[in-house]
Amino acid sequence: MPSIVIIYHSASGTTAQLADAIFAGAQELATPSVYRISGTEIIAGRFKNEEIWAQLDQADAIIFGSPTYMGGPSAQFKAFADASGERWSQRAWANKIAAGFTIGSNLNGDQFNTLLSLSVLAAQHGMLWCGVDIPGGYDEQGRNRLGTQLGVAAQSNDGQVNAIDLMTAHYLGMRVAQIALKMGNKPIPKDTP
Ligand SMILES: Cc1cc2nc3c(=O)[nH]c(=O)nc-3n(C[C@H](O)[C@H](O)[C@H](O)COP(=O)(O)O)c2cc1C
Numbered sequence: 286m287p288s289i290v291i292i293y294h295s296a297s298g299t300t301a302q303l304a305d306a307i308f309a310g311a312q313e314l315a316t317p318s319v320y321r322i323s324g325t326e327i328i329a330g331r332f333k334n335e336e337i338w339a340q341l342d343q344a345d346a347i348i349f350g351s352p353t354y355m356g357g358p359s360a361q362f363k364a365f366a367d368a369s370g371e372r373w374s375q376r377a378w379a380n381k382i383a384a385g386f387t388i389g390s391n392l393n394g395d396q397f398n399t400l401l402s403l404s405v406l407a408a409q410h411g412m413l414w415c416g417v418d419i420p421g422g423y424d425e426q427g428r429n430r431l432g433t434q435l436g437v438a439a440q441s442n443d444g445q446v447n448a449i450d451l452m453t454a455h456y457l458g459m460r461v462a463q464i465a466l467k468m469g470n471k472p473i474p475k476d477t478p
Pocket residue numbers: 294295296297298299300301352353354355356357388389390391392393394395396441
């Protein structure tokens with residue numbers, strides 16, 4: 286079974302609810318693990334945790350998550366992203382599958398920009414980005430209710446994530462697992478055109 290690591294930051298717990306829903310979706314077809322970045326692991330502005338770096342290096346897919354803060358990822362997530370530069374120079378995550386999720390308190394609170402940052406982070410690492418292929422407004426269950434195809438964009442202003450956003454997150458976990466299964470577990474040689 287493919288291995289998937291969901292790594293995210295959450296201060297008040299709503300991004301964590303999305304991470305758990307993604308975990309549950311991925312669990313149907315893969316072996317996921319979930320990791321919440323803590324402020325205490327950030328030293329001089331850089332995330333440090335050798336164990337989690339090793340796990341990420343081994344994963345078939347990595348799903349990034351952050352709340353939307355001031356129209357972008359939180360500083361805690363950015364400390365993780367910046368510290369991943371060491372992996373970037375080694376192309377350690379090249380050809381892994383990547384996806385992302387975020388939440389804001391507004392329906393359109395610039396969540397898209399956070400997802401854009403997460404997808405550019407994946408591109409910097411040479412990862413293969415997996416979006417949400419549910420057409421907003423055309424799903425029987427109403428998933429992808431904010432109409433964002435780049436990743437899961439959610440909204441909450443009372444600490445409880447909207448049930449439909451949780452369903453969208455569950456779907457993304459399943460989709461990443463399906464794609465990881467399809468790709469098999471043979472690593473793609475990095476210099477293959
Ligand atoms: C410093 C800060 C900046 C925020 N900026 C935005 C924003 O730009 N857009 C938005 O919709 N919500 C914004 N919010 C609201 C959070 O994204 C929202 O409360 C989210 O659910 C928090 O995620 P968490 O529960 O995982 O910590 C901001 C909250 C904080 C604390």
